[in-house]
Amino acid sequence: MKVDLKKQLADYHPPNGRFELVTVPPRHYLMIDGHGDPNTSPVYAEALAALFPLAYAVKFVSKNLGRDYVVMPLQGLWWADDMTAFTTRRDKSTWHWTLLNLLPDWITPEHVDAARAAVAAKGAAPSTAVRLEVLDEGLCVQTMHLGPYDDEGPVLQRLHDEFVPEHGLSLHGRHHEIYLGDVRRAAAERLRTILRQPVQRS
Structure with a gap:
């Protein structure tokens, strides 16, 4: 049976229009880092070209070892030296990012090494910058955002400036987005994005 983590993980089904608190356990991801506007930066395109061939x-x-699964959608950690670049100014040129692909917990470094060798043998984009790492987010605030990515700013501002302080919390860790819609196929108003922010009790 093919495993689909999107359906199995409860924290992949947040409410739309309100925030919820969830505890996210440590999970294994393929990761690759970069900087700049994702719409225009060649580094971003190169990162995608390295990440997904390795993920597949x-x-x-x-699958060849008898455990098949659905490749998970793109995710990203985003941050800037001045976080108003996310909430009000939306200055994407200042953004830092880590692109992520979630893996099942049975995947080992040896599996990734074998996959990296297979990608290299096919002459695909080099995947040497992609690493396997555990991300432990713990307590998080999240919501489902429906619509264009550029409309996220007011939602994030409410999360940072209203929900977090009103609930005795403080930001802790990097802003996390999970892209359940495909920008290449879906109209902007139909995109679904999980907005997740690690927090801690103040």
Whole structure:
């Protein structure tokens, strides 16, 4: 049976229009870092070209060993030296990011190494900058955002300036987005994005 983590993980189904508190356990991801506007930066395009061939190669390594799964959608950690670049100014040129692909917990470094060798043998984009790492977010505030990415600013501002302080919390860790819609196929108003922010009790 093919495993689909999107359906199995409860924190992949947040409410739309309100915030919820969830505890996210440590999870394994493929990760690659970069900086700049995702709409115009060649570094961003190169990161995607390295991340997803490796993600699919890992899937096929696992499938050949008898455990198949659905490759998870793109995710990203986002931050800036001045966080108003996210909430009010939306100055994407100042953004730092780490692109993520969630892996099942049975995937090992040896599986990733085998997949990396398979990608290299096919002459695909080099995946040497992609690493396997555990992300432990713990307590988080999240919501489902429906619509264009550029409309996220007011939602994030309410999260940062209203929900977090009103609930005795403070920001802790990097802003996390999970892209359940495909910007290449869906109209902007139909995009679904999980907005997640790690927090801690003040």
